[in-house]
């Protein structure tokens with residue numbers, strides 16, 4: 539069943555989704571959500587005791603229409619940590635509203651997730667970096683021309699009154715403590731992560747050379763077509779966020795970009811991402827339990 543979501547998800551819609559998911563999965567409640575971007579679906583292979591639920595079957599979910607996005611919700615454990623994983627996400631360029639695209643984040647919250655790891659494939663604007671580099675998102679710039687919080691407030695998926703501010707703060711959007719944990723894990727694995735700013739445009743066209751110049755000037759290190767709406771919703775409802783951007787193509791004058799290249803580079807770097815996300819799951823959980 540597919541419902542057009544232009545309003546915030548209602549209690550009834552969320553209940554319907556959760557009741558359906560409970561008929562498919564009865565294991566421990568997930569504490570960590572993971573959103574896998576283009577070409578990064580290999581992380582799904584690291585999930586143990588996996589139960590896959592296609593988006594097409596889930597009430598109030600829309601469909602994945604993009605190559606490289608499998609379009610299913612996965613339940614299971616990652617190094618013993620109960621997780622729910624979006625194998626494929628929804629993008630605004632698919633024609634979905636910001637509320638439709640971010641509905642799964644509300645569902646993750648209702649399922650019990652305290653934090654979400656969002657990942658994406660991105661074009662690299664930083665000329666000192668290389669294809670395959672993994673960037674921890676330190677901050678973002680939202681140039682999508684949409685904000686999922688526009689409209690009535692608060693949200694039914696919030697669990698406490700202090701969540702869902704009308705004007706939510708975005709100053710520690712990408713949690714510093716969790717970011718430091720992932721950086722430490724990466725260096726213990728010999729992976730040299732970057733930190734930087736992700737800028738999101740609506741897509742689906744890739745950028746012109748003039749747009750690349752502009753995006754560098756305003757302080758972006760890489761550019762993509764997703765993530766920021768998910769992160770805004772997650773922060774609004776009190777979830778902590780870790781963001782990972784795999785640099786899949788260099789944004790350079792005269793160099794063409796294509797989605798196949800993005801998927802291929804995402805899949806290659808996906809191997810390091812799998813190890814990083816796997817090894818970070820337990821320390822992230824320990825940090826969430828401490829706070």
Ligand SMILES: O=P(O)(O)O[C@@H]1C[C@H](O)[C@@H](CO)O1
Nearest residue numbers: 575576658659763764797800
């Ligand atoms: O879902 P993500 O942000 O990883 O996907 C990126 C942006 C577009 O969907 C696609 C372009 O090739 O990759």
Ligand SMILES: Nc1nc2[nH]cnc2c(=O)[nH]1
Nearest residue numbers: 659660661761762763800
């Ligand atoms: N907007 C945008 N999204 C991407 N996703 C992967 N590469 C790119 C890129 O170069 N530009």
